[in-house]
Amino acid sequence: MKPAIRVTVWNEFLHEKENEAVRRVYPLGLHQAIAEGIRQEGVEVRTATLEEPEHGLTEEVLNETDVLIWWGHKAHGRVEDAIVDRVQERVLQGMGLIVLHSGHYSKIFKKLMGTSCSLKWREVGEKERIWVVDPAHPIAEGIGQYVEIPHEEMYGEHFDIPKPDELVFVSWFEGGEVFRSGCTYHRGLGKVFYFRPGHETYPTYYNPDVLRVISNGVQWAAPRHGATPVYHHTLPLEEIRSTK
Numbered sequence: 001m002k003p004a005i006r007v008t009v010w011n012e013f014l015h016e017k018e019n020e021a022v023r024r025v026y027p028l029g030l031h032q033a034i035a036e037g038i039r040q041e042g043v044e045v046r047t048a049t050l051e052e053p054e055h056g057l058t059e060e061v062l063n064e065t066d067v068l069i070w071w072g073h074k075a076h077g078r079v080e081d082a083i084v085d086r087v088q089e090r091v092l093q094g095m096g097l098i099v100l101h102s103g104h105y106s107k108i109f110k111k112l113m114g115t116s117c118s119l120k121w122r123e124v125g126e127k128e129r130i131w132v133v134d135p136a137h138p139i140a141e142g143i144g145q146y147v148e149i150p151h152e153e154m155y156g157e158h159f160d161i162p163k164p165d166e167l168v169f170v171s172w173f174e175g176g177e178v179f180r181s182g183c184t185y186h187r188g189l190g191k192v193f194y195f196r197p198g199h200e201t202y203p204t205y206y207n208p209d210v211l212r213v214i215s216n217g218v219q220w221a222a223p224r225h226g227a228t229p230v231y232h233h234t235l236p237l238e239e240i241r242s243t244k
């Protein structure tokens with residue numbers, strides 16, 4: 001039997017403590033809703049939050065994490081650089097990373113992308129239709145032509161990210177904007193998936209299709225590697241006769 005994929009869902013977990021409207025939607029926090037929604041056979045899920053020691057992302061936790069899911073919004077600046085460096089290092093070594101919604105402005109995403117990751121936004125609760133533009137991609141498995149979310153925050157282009165390795169979803173919003181809402185990247189040995197929906201005042205992380213996409217993302221981003229790369233000076237495998 002294949003070993004279970006170990007997932008850590010990270011949430012800054014502040015809106016839920018400070019805002020009654022958010023608490024009504026996610027009484028135990030966004031991270032718990034996501035964790036419950038993606039827990040299945042073959043996937044072990046734990047959570048971590050900003051106000052835990054080392055933001056819950058200790059060496060031990062990261063060593064036992066195959067895929068890290070990241071939701072943050074109002075406190076990106078409170079995430080310590082040492083922890084960001086630690087997460088980046090683990091991604092380069094092969095840990096998968098799924099960045100959700102306002103995580104586009106997190107230190108870790110900006111560091112891995114190298115661009116401003118800025119975008120347009122508007123919060124009036126308009127309709128979002130997330131179109132599958134790469135139906136053969138494993139992250140789109142089991143999803144129809146599109147996922148419709150009745151009320152969401154709008155994110156619009158231009159989204160200042162590097163050109164994605166693969167574009168899986170493009171969102172349309174009722175107000176007329178479009179957005180590259182499902183983007184994949186490789187960084188070192190690690191795989192990164194950015195997925196747009198999930199404003200804290202809407203029940204988006206209970207939507208079965210949204211959870212299916214995140215679950216598919218976990219399967220896609222989980223490390224599945226061959227040999228660990230070897231760098232620096234190296235001895236020849238065969239005898240070399242043509243040296244001077």
Ligand code: ZN
Pocket residue numbers: 101102153198199200
């Ligand atoms: Zn938002």
